Amino acid sequence: MSGHHLLAGFAEPEKLIAAIEKAREAGFYDLEAYSPFAIEGVAEAIGHRPTRIRLVMAVAGAIGAACGFGLQAWSAIIAYPINSGGRPLFSWPAFMLVTFELTILFAVVAGFVAFILRSGLTQLHQPLFAAPNFHRASHDLFFLRVTVDGDANAARDLLQGLSPIVIDEVPA
Amino acid sequence: MSGRPTTTPDQAADQTEARQGPLRGPAEYLPEPMSYEAITSEVMNPLLMTRVGRIWWISLLVSLALTVMMVVSILWLFANGIGVWGLNQSNIWGFAIANYVWWIGIGNAGTLISSMLLLTRQRWRASVNRFAEAMTLFAAAIAGLYPILHLGRPWFFYWLMPYPNTMGVWPQWRSPLVWDFFAIASYLIFSLLFWYTGLIPDLATARDRAAPGLRRALYGFMSFGWTGSASDWLRLESFYKTAAAMAVPLVFSVHSVVGLDFAAGLAPGWAETIFPPYFVIGAAYSGFAMVVTLAIPIRWAFNLQGLVTRSHLNVMGKMLLFLSLIMTISYATEWFMAWYAGSEAERDLVLFKFFGAYAPYYWLMLACNCVIPLALWLPVVRRTPKLILGVALAINLGMWLERILITTTTPSHGHLPSSWQIYTPTIWDWTLWFGTLGFFTLLFLIFVRLVPFISLHEVKQFDWQRRRG
Numbered sequence: 015m016s017g018h019h020l021l022a023g024f025a026e027p028e029k030l031i032a033a034i035e036k037a038r039e040a041g042f043y044d045l046e047a048y049s050p051f052a053i054e055g056v057a058e059a060i061g062h063r064p065t066r067i068r069l070v071m072a073v074a075g076a077i078g079a080a081c082g083f084g085l086q087a088w089s090a091i092i093a094y095p096i097n098s099g100g101r102p103l104f105s106w107p108a109f110m111l112v113t114f115e116l117t118i119l120f121a122v123v124a125g126f127v128a129f130i131l132r133s134g135l136t137q138l139h140q141p142l143f144a145a146p147n148f149h150r151a152s153h154d155l156f157f158l159r160v161t162v163d164g165d166a167n168a169a170r171d172l173l174q175g176l177s178p179i180v181i182d183e184v185p186a
Numbered sequence: 187m188s189g190r191p192t193t194t195p196d197q198a199a200d201q202t203e204a205r206q207g208p209l210r211g212p213a214e215y216l217p218e219p220m221s222y223e224a225i226t227s228e229v230m231n232p233l234l235m236t237r238v239g240r241i242w243w244i245s246l247l248v249s250l251a252l253t254v255m256m257v258v259s260i261l262w263l264f265a266n267g268i269g270v271w272g273l274n275q276s277n278i279w280g281f282a283i284a285n286y287v288w289w290i291g292i293g294n295a296g297t298l299i300s301s302m303l304l305l306t307r308q309r310w311r312a313s314v315n316r317f318a319e320a321m322t323l324f325a326a327a328i329a330g331l332y333p334i335l336h337l338g339r340p341w342f343f344y345w346l347m348p349y350p351n352t353m354g355v356w357p358q359w360r361s362p363l364v365w366d367f368f369a370i371a372s373y374l375i376f377s378l379l380f381w382y383t384g385l386i387p388d389l390a391t392a393r394d395r396a397a398p399g400l401r402r403a404l405y406g407f408m409s410f411g412w413t414g415s416a417s418d419w420l421r422l423e424s425f426y427k428t429a430a431a432m433a434v435p436l437v438f439s440v441h442s443v444v445g446l447d448f449a450a451g452l453a454p455g456w457a458e459t460i461f462p463p464y465f466v467i468g469a470a471y472s473g474f475a476m477v478v479t480l481a482i483p484i485r486w487a488f489n490l491q492g493l494v495t496r497s498h499l500n501v502m503g504k505m506l507l508f509l510s511l512i513m514t515i516s517y518a519t520e521w522f523m524a525w526y527a528g529s530e531a532e533r534d535l536v537l538f539k540f541f542g543a544y545a546p547y548y549w550l551m552l553a554c555n556c557v558i559p560l561a562l563w564l565p566v567v568r569r570t571p572k573l574i575l576g577v578a579l580a581i582n583l584g585m586w587l588e589r590i591l592i593t594t595t596t597p598s599h600g601h602l603p604s605s606w607q608i609y610t611p612t613i614w615d616w617t618l619w620f621g622t623l624g625f626f627t628l629l630f631l632i633f634v635r636l637v638p639f640i641s642l643h644e645v646k647q648f649d650w651q652r653r654r655g
Contacts, residue, residue: 047415057416
């Protein structure tokens with residue numbers, strides 16, 4: 015987020031999606047939408063790339079599985095071999111459960127951490143919160159944020175033409 | 187609660203049905219299309235503005251007193267050892283392990299319900315998933331206490347953890363008790379993250395709606411600066427749905443391991459291959475019953491009949507009925523296998539269940555788990571809050587009795603007649619048990635005052651999709 019921003023709040027998701035298309039047609043590309051709930055198609059309309067959070071989770075899950083199985087096999091065979099009724103030390107079927115639990119645990123913790131970090135949720139205050147109506151983005155308004163590089167009036171006119179409920183300026 | 191409208195939403199729904207015929211599809215679960223304002227204030231107003239009623243304070247005091255009783259029971263146990271319970275030479279598990287199984291069963295259902303309904307696109311889950319997940323967290327945390335208390339030397343519980351130590355000792359990985367530790371710990375962390383992820387956007391709503399001051403600062407901190415941008419929603423949904431897909435096998439594994447604790451015991455009535463699935467079904471059953479038990483007081487206390495409708499109760503009633511039938515088949519399978527396998531000890535144990543020292547409890551359990559829930563065949567029972575609450579309470583009791591009986595019947599009547607001993611709980615068994623019930627209630631009472639107890643963003647999404655058709 016750089017430069018100067020305008021926020022237009024719409025009453026319904028359909029209007030937001032239409033506004034995104036209009037804004038893109040008019041040549042605005044640094045756009046972002048803010049809404050009280052997840053709306054199918056908004057991220058695509060803006061042009062966000064698909065998230066790779068599942069890839070992170072898959073890799074972390076694989077690491078969890080390897081760590082879990084490796085730890086059990088190593089400690090049961092090398093570090094602390096327990097002869098329990100003559101059963102084989104490398105009794106791998108018995109190790110599968112802990113391996114499975116750690117797969118899930120690693121994947122979910124990594125997914126959560128990735129979600130928090132990538133979404134910037136370590137920063138408790140955002141400049142957007144200073145906009146007078148932005149508190150409604152978690153309630154009943156669907157905002158489109160436009161970055162203004164050149165002519166501020168052109169951007170404002172464009173947004174006015176989309177019949178928003180409010181237009182806010184994000185204080186720099 | 188004051189300011190109750192003259193017609194309740196239940197009556198309004200009756201009137202609508204009288205005019206237009208029965209509601210179908212999404213309309214069942216959200217009878218009136220609601221404005222965003224209405225949805226937000228329905229959940230946020232009780233949370234932020236209204237003064238809590240006397241009922242809440244009385245409940246809080248009662249549950250606080252019970253929590254003190256729990257703490258005293260634990261201190262008494264620490265001071266005197268596990269001999270204060272009714273344990274004896276044969277019954278070494280007793281109430282502690284039975285209650286552990288019961289609590290973890292309840293703890294399983296919240297996440298199971300929430301994730302299964304998400305994966306099967308049952309959007310009506312939005313009204314119940316939040317408090318079902320909270321129930322999971324509290325119940326699983328309490329469940330985790332019991333095995334530790336039962337250890338005898340509880341201060342060594344961390345020996346279950348694999349860590350390099352000066353003794354050079356590592357856990358016995360072939361033991362279901364070690365599996366238990368990993369299953370419960372993973373499940374608790376998983377449930378916490380899953381629940382909190384869904385909660386972040388609603389905490390942001392609370393932040394934006396609270397008056398400036400301590401509450402706003404608290405919600406601002408808890409919501410991590412959530413803005414609701416499209417890219418954040420994309421990540422949240424991606425993570426949330428993937429986690430939900432992993433939750434289902436995780437839940438199954440957790441209670442399967444609890445079943446294996448018993449099945450690995452090589453005793454009549456325990457060493458059965460049916461145990462893992464039987465325990466999973468039992469967990470889902472008692473957990474669903476607990477969700478109904480909590481949903482009805484909440485919808486009444488906070489006037490949520492428009493969000494938690496009788497159609498929600500109806501579908502949960504059908505689910506309970508279905509699970510009840512599977513429980514009945516599971517019991518019948520146990521009896522049949524005992525006879526068919528031909529082991530004297532197994533056959534004798536089944537006779538002991540029906541006619542032995544614990545017989546009255548066994549019959550009561552069968553009545554609560556297999557017979558009373560048959561009332562749910564009747565639509566009127568499923569749709570009348572008081573009646574379905576009665577059935578759910580019966581199931582809670584029945585499933586608790588089942589856990590107690592599983593834990594005590596086999597040790598009381600094992601292979602060796604010379605060690606047949608009956609389990610008699612002492613006063614400390616009971617105080618700890620009721621104490622944890624009070625603690626659970628206390629946590630729940632605080633929960634409904636602290637965080638949005640209905641998933642606002644999902645209800646709004648559901649409402650929007652519904653209006654769009």
